[in-house]
Amino acid sequence: MKRSELNTSQQVIGDASRQDPVFRAEWDRTAFAREVALRIVGYRAENQLTQTALARKVGMTQSVIARLESGDQPPSISTLVRLSKGTGMEFDVKISRGVVEIVAA
Secondary structure, three states: OOHHHOOOHHHHHHHHHHHOHHHHHHHHHOHHHHHHHHHHHHHHHHOOOOHHHHHHHHOOOHHHHHHHHHOOOOOOHHHHHHHHHHHOOOOOEEEEOOEEEEOOO
């Protein structure tokens, strides 16, 4: 099979979301955590920081940064506050009908 014939990750996720309700539930549950993870990884890349260097900057441990970057569990509001204070990152959080999301800035 040629690489050009392979589905993109978005196509695979879309197919799985439509066909597997358990996958869809987990994907939806972790959406907020994944968005925070992407922002943290992006910040580190833009600023050429290691997890350890970012952890020192925001007063956390490297293992906490690694867990945040995994995107498996949503961070607390206090964690977002610490990240924002230490980095200047902004997190506009919206909570509606039991769903937590980051609003695009």
